[in-house]
Amino acid sequence: MSVTTAPGPASSAVSRFNPITPISRALTWLVSRYLPDPLIFAILLTILTFGLAIWLTPNGPVDMVRMWGNGFWNLLAFSMQMALVLVTGHALASSEPVRNVMGRVAAIAKTPTQGVMLVCFAAAVTNVVNWGFGLVVGAMFAREVARRIPKSDYRLLIASAYIGFMTWHGGFSASIPLVAATKGNPMEKTVGLIPIADTIFTTYNIGITLALIIVLPLICRMMHPKPEDVVAVDPKLLKPEESTRRVLGPDASPAERMEESRILGFVVAALGIGYLFLHFQAKGFDLNINTVNLIMLVAGLILHGTPMAYARAVANAARGTAGIMVQFPFYAGIQIMMEHSGLGGLITNWFVDIATKETFPVLAFLSSGLINFAVPSGGGHWVVQGPFVMPAAQQLGVDLGKAAMAIAYGEEWMNMAQPFWALPALAIAGLGVRDIMGYCATALVLTLPIFLIGLYF
Template sequence: MFKAMTRGSVRLVERYLPDPYIFVILLTLIAGVSAMAFEQRSPMEIVQYWGNGFWGLLTFAMQMLLVLLTGHMLASTPLVKSWLRGLASLARSAGSAIILVTLVSLAASWINWGFGLVVGALFAKELARQVRVDYRLLVASAYSGFLVWHGGLAGSVPLTIATSGHFSEDKIGIISTSDTIFAFFNLAIVITLFVLVPIINRLMLPSEKESIYVDPKLLEESPDDLNQTTDRPADRLENSRLISWIIGLAGLAYLFDYYVLRGATLNLNVINFTFLILAILLHGTPRRLLKSLDEAIRGGAGIVIQFPFYAGIMAIMIDSGLAASLSEWMVSFATATTLPFWTFMSAGLVNIFVPSGGGQWAVQSPVVIAATQALDADMARTAMAVAWGDSWTNMLQPFWALPVLAIAGLKAKDIMGFCLIQLIVSGIVISIGLTWL
């Protein structure tokens, strides 16, 4: 019965899910038409909102792109890749490969979402070289670990409200990560997903007849010619380990001061800095680092072209009042106890149009904060409901799957059918955790 559900989900998505670029164009049209219909805005007003907001998230887009790039550069270091090869050797069957890639992706995504996306995809390719397993489900399992990112160390909502000077500080103050990321209810959700997501992925494994395999030869990496040098001083500099160690040690000194001496909290900038410094040190030479950067940028191409469109959608939803109306309508049913659940549901819906944790908090925070204060509810829990809603419907929204798909060589329709099953199961788990734990 479970395999039949999965089969139907895969066929549905393969038939009807368009390319992510087409998806964002359709979402733009839906947002515009909805704003005209429900907020009584004129077509020219919608076009103005869209155009004015199109470049409104450039700073945040760069920050998000750096999360992906630094995560990719760290994940592609020789040390990390050797760990992945060693881990892949533990898989003796298709089922164990599915479970193993899910666990690795979950752990890496909890640490950092960009790191998790890249490690999951690279590990899936390594497993496909060693084990005969359905490649679609293997990559989908790698992406499913992304479910936990917003409840982890790089969650943009909890890190934003824990950072001094954030845009809502005058209303809610500073909320420590001990009340969000490391709160009991959040850790319980994360642990439950760590147990349940691998099991669900294993249950979705197609039969031998229905499985789609990839030729391991197609996944082989090109020969590494980075050690070739000439007598040019420039080549010697590009292959100099001394340069990497000088800048790397300077970075470690700063991080020691930041984390240990100052005891400062996590935020997106310091996480990006940490991953970049580690990548510089572990790659060894500037040339190796820059090669990994070239590969990472290709994986981020979809983010670069699509993020402005999502900024435009966000502008339509905010400036027209559509996002506020949607959030107000959904939280209007709420009590102090059920507010996190309804916030989670509304955040999941908004995330389809605004697939950015920080951007989504900017959209929903005015309504969420007002409702939380009016009902005397737990602000930290409600904020995490927005975070989990954003993370949850990424199993339906293909935007953040783009880097994984670029690395794996697949299309969104190849994996999203499996992810749809995870959407249903994880939605139940997260709802229970936010409401009753």
């Protein structure tokens, strides 16, 4: 997608000096020069993990090759769950009712700075609801704002959508709290199940998440470049997606009529709603990855109307998962090397060993951020860090829910420097990773106090 510089008169609201501008420019320059494509990034991390494990652990090259190969396909089931989160979220976001709502909300913004704030705010809120939905709807909403405000900086609009992703682990689709509350998870035998009342619905989590929802749009506003430096996009290239619904003629075959039958779609939706009712009736408000995906699927079926309309939306959504599907096996291999070689434990224990009861959540958060470069997955963090962080938290008398959330926060925070989960938004936007990551890295630096204060007190 081509972008062009859009000169214009200076605006005092944007052109006045603010301390964020030099940080944003410096980080944008650094990223544009040195951050490779996400696939190359994953390969380099594989090599780095391989070398560090040989250096710091008793394992030799043959051991590490065996671990990498054994782990390469180890997360296929989890990969499918994550892909479904993205696909069902995208399919729901592309439905006509949701797009109509996005159009009406986008009309609220009248200026470029209002546009980036609105995009970031909408992304932050929707990521609390569901991270796959938030990732996709944020990028689609950014495109809608770009259509309505041509002088907006397109790079910052898409970056603002991804910056809103920083709230996801405090919301309803947060993988670590949901996995920790799910029977059969890797830490159940060690620390038991941790109910979401002790993680997602705690006062500190609600406080951190609300603070991010408020602060992130302000950061995006302050990062907006001067009008003469804006990189805009040709509005002709921002055509809305075609409707997935089909209007049948009088000579349509019985097979075509079944495919476009609203009745069949609603029957499946009714089955899903019935199951969810029984599930919550028996287990209370028990959200996990599978129930979240089912909720998104049922909602998408209802809003698209017919099974084939929904199938077309899913087909459109699946294209955005291409980069993730290629890279996830590499990160699965890295995860197994980190876990089985003991390298992940060495890194985590380095932080844990110097921790006290008061500082433990902060240090667990920082270790999680570091490990996120190699394992950019909440569920993966639970596997790699849980066996070290959770028993140590139990021994020090640290609240187990807070220890789990510290791992979760470190993962969502460092996503602003790890481009893996930006891929769906970039696929929708038609941009490259270097176009947005400088802005994201700025948000990473400026939001650190929110997490540190929330975890320490």
